[in-house]
Amino acid sequence: GTLYAIYLVNALARKLFSKAPPVWFSMVPELGTLVSFGKNPVNFLVDGRHKYGDIFTANILGKKMTFMTHPRMHKDFFMRMDTELSPREVYKFVIPVFRRGIVYDAESVIMSQQLKFVATG
Numbered sequence: 849g850t851l852y853a854i855y856l857v858n859a860l861a862r863k864l865f866s867k868a869p870p871v872w873f874s875m876v877p878e879l880g881t882l883v884s885f886g887k888n889p890v891n892f893l894v895d896g897r898h899k900y901g902d903i904f905t906a907n908i909l910g911k912k913m914t915f916m917t918h919p920r921m922h923k924d925f926f927m928r929m930d931t932e933l934s935p936r937e938v939y940k941f942v943i944p945v946f947r948r949g950i951v952y953d954a955e956s957v958i959m960s961q962q963l964k965f966v967a968t969g
Contacts, residue, residue: 869914872896872906880907893917923967 874880885892885908893915896904902918916925943953951962 869903869905870900871912872900872904874907877907878910880909880911882908927963927967 872881881892884895885906892906896906896915897917902921903914903916905912905914907913916922940952943950946953949958951959951966954962
């Protein structure tokens, strides 16, 4: 009871006083939106965009994950300075997928070129 009351007050305060993206509410904060995300990630993103707009945050197993669901937001995200947002730290897990030397594992000059391509097409 008390845990959920604190969670609800925190969610309401964030919504009223924050410029952060809206947060997908979950009755079970520990699990968050894991079930709907795991069941069908595409429908999860479509539903999230419909409910909350082009950008929203969801709690998945205690991790806050923010989703940008419209391409017009990509440029702002990918062109941020590392002092504002350090994607190298966040995206270490994709190195095995894309291999060494690609985007976030590349040297700064090469990474910048690759990110410009990703942001502008």
